[in-house]
Amino acid sequence: MCGIIGYVGNKEAYPVLLQGLHRLEYRGYDSAGVALIQDDIINIHKRQGKVSELEEYCIDRDISGHTGIAHTRWATHGEPNDVNAHPHFSSDKKMALIHNGIIENYQLLKTELINRGHEFASETDTEVLVHLVDDIKRNENVELAEAVRLALTQVVGTYAIIVISVEDPHTLVVARKGSPLIIGFGQNEFYVASDGSAIVEYTDKVVYLNDEEIAILTEGDDIHVKTIKNKVIPHYVETLEMSLNQLEKSGYEHFMLKEIFEQPRSIADSMRGRLNSAKEIVSLGGIIEYENHLLNARRIIIVACGTSYHAGLVAEYMLEDLVRIPVEVEYASEFRYRNPIIYSDDVVIAISQSGETADTLAAVELAKQKGATVLGICNVVGSSIARATHAGSYTHAGPEIGVASTKAFTAQVTVLTLMALCLAKRKGKIAKQKYTHIIHELENIPKRVEEIFKLDTHIKEIASYIKNFNNALYLGRNYNYPVALEGALKLKEISYIHAEGYPAAEMKHGPIALIDEDMPVVVIATIKGTYDKVVSNIQEVKSRKGKIISIVTEGDTVVKGLSDYIIEIPETEEMFVPLLATIPLQLLAYHVAIMRGKNVDQPRNLAKSVTVE
Numbered sequence: 001m002c003g004i005i006g007y008v009g010n011k012e013a014y015p016v017l018l019q020g021l022h023r024l025e026y027r028g029y030d031s032a033g034v035a036l037i038q039d040d041i042i043n044i045h046k047r048q049g050k051v052s053e054l055e056e057y058c059i060d061r062d063i064s065g066h067t068g069i070a071h072t073r074w075a076t077h078g079e080p081n082d083v084n085a086h087p088h089f090s091s092d093k094k095m096a097l098i099h100n101g102i103i104e105n106y107q108l109l110k111t112e113l114i115n116r117g118h119e120f121a122s123e124t125d126t127e128v129l130v131h132l133v134d135d136i137k138r139n140e141n142v143e144l145a146e147a148v149r150l151a152l153t154q155v156v157g158t159y160a161i162i163v164i165s166v167e168d169p170h171t172l173v174v175a176r177k178g179s180p181l182i183i184g185f186g187q188n189e190f191y192v193a194s195d196g197s198a199i200v201e202y203t204d205k206v207v208y209l210n211d212e213e214i215a216i217l218t219e220g221d222d223i224h225v226k227t228i229k230n231k232v233i234p235h236y237v238e239t240l241e242m243s244l245n246q247l248e249k250s251g252y253e254h255f256m257l258k259e260i261f262e263q264p265r266s267i268a269d270s271m272r273g274r275l276n277s278a279k280e281i282v283s284l285g286g287i288i289e290y291e292n293h294l295l296n297a298r299r300i301i302i303v304a305c306g307t308s309y310h311a312g313l314v315a316e317y318m319l320e321d322l323v324r325i326p327v328e329v330e331y332a333s334e335f336r337y338r339n340p341i342i343y344s345d346d347v348v349i350a351i352s353q354s355g356e357t358a359d360t361l362a363a364v365e366l367a368k369q370k371g372a373t374v375l376g377i378c379n380v381v382g383s384s385i386a387r388a389t390h391a392g393s394y395t396h397a398g399p400e401i402g403v404a405s406t407k408a409f410t411a412q413v414t415v416l417t418l419m420a421l422c423l424a425k426r427k428g429k430i431a432k433q434k435y436t437h438i439i440h441e442l443e444n445i446p447k448r449v450e451e452i453f454k455l456d457t458h459i460k461e462i463a464s465y466i467k468n469f470n471n472a473l474y475l476g477r478n479y480n481y482p483v484a485l486e487g488a489l490k491l492k493e494i495s496y497i498h499a500e501g502y503p504a505a506e507m508k509h510g511p512i513a514l515i516d517e518d519m520p521v522v523v524i525a526t527i528k529g530t531y532d533k534v535v536s537n538i539q540e541v542k543s544r545k546g547k548i549i550s551i552v553t554e555g556d557t558v559v560k561g562l563s564d565y566i567i568e569i570p571e572t573e574e575m576f577v578p579l580l581a582t583i584p585l586q587l588l589a590y591h592v593a594i595m596r597g598k599n600v601d602q603p604r605n606l607a608k609s610v611t612v613e
């Protein structure tokens, strides 16, 4: 939620900031703004709407300056408008600040500051920060960085901030707690951003700031890092593992489409070096040290949000089936607030594409406090969850930019499958023949995904049928239940058609009342497992005039006879059906959204990285 970027050096700052905002726009896109220091004034330009609207607005404005900050917003406190957009000014307009996070005690601080004569322009929680820093700076007569540090000791909440002041025109003061922040090093210059995508074209030398740390970045000087408690600490320069072409659309019309079509590669990358089918070895280097904790775990508790939660549900079926360890899957936002019972011999696995989701991060901290072993499955290298967990495995899907998660899901399921296979083998819970068969089948999944892409034109036809409805129901059982949830989530988040995912058998306990000729029902009805039961559920829908779109195994005739439309996917092991069946549902949602004229990469009200709870 919200993207921040800053630059100090000898380049013109505006082009760097603007390009960075475009790259960070997936984090929020309801307003954007930029502040630039020019001699002894700060020019702020900000606009409701997307970054392109800010860009247009700035065409005939003064955008010169070598020090600047910029922000793209996902509104929390205060509606999206020009005034609430960041950056925010101090009263004398000599200082400006941008912020990603939430200041929970802002009301209290605001009242005190108003009593001391500060005037507020916006309804945001952020604006208190700049007034507070300014107030401390004047009253305590301290340097900017010290004023920021003292201000942050009074703040309750989360933040990644960048502050600039005309009194230190060649300095950025940055700090973080609970929201991501990365610092890049150039030639006598610094770049700061919410993530590496905004700075990768300038540098790959970076420092990830830790929670409750402040950095002072002055052109031509070294970086200085200290804690909020005023302890000077060393910094570690790391190499940013990201390439620029991963951040481009590469000829696709949308990032989402590109990311859907990248899945054969991203699934293969998630297996690379971990699955050796010739030697029949599966190993996850990142968690090898904790394999015994997993094998001896009383329970495995998976915490995640959104699509990552659905990957967790798939893992629950796999881990219980293959490893015979009890698994619970929880929405991180519920888990963290319900006083959960966590034993020290539980293993908690946090799944997160961004590695920054606030609720998942809080669940990780809670589980750590209670003494559990906590592992992470993250996509973004160096992200907060990746660093907060005891160990973990990266999914290696590459940057995912479309707000609706696609390739991250299949990469998460792939890594969790590898985990289940390693554990099952070590635990002796899997027959040799089954193990051999499964790993060869897993290796073939990328090829099978390629085959599904040949159905794109057919899926488009189905999309043109679905696009006119207001509701849709997605049904599946067993491994296909999470697929139904994920399919429904994709449709609702990008096309705004109301869609529900349901376990097929539960339909008769409520949703069946909704079924009539205006209700398309998407059923994942692949051969094996509960196939016959699902066929009965399809009959129940059909006899109530529901329209049936089925995902079936190639060659199926029974379900085909009952369906209005079918999508045939290659036959595979039951546990791998989610890796295949999700793909046509992603494409279906994509085409429906396009046909309805929606912005698939930036759906309304959503953001990719949910760093507020």
Ligand code: G6P
Pocket: 305, 306, 307, 308, 351, 352, 353, 354, 355, 356, 357, 360, 403, 404, 405, 606, 607, 608, 609, 610
């Ligand atoms: C947001 C995104 C979803 C994502 C969820 C969890 O809602 O729009 O696509 O699944 O957050 O994000 P995470 O980064 O933790 O996987």
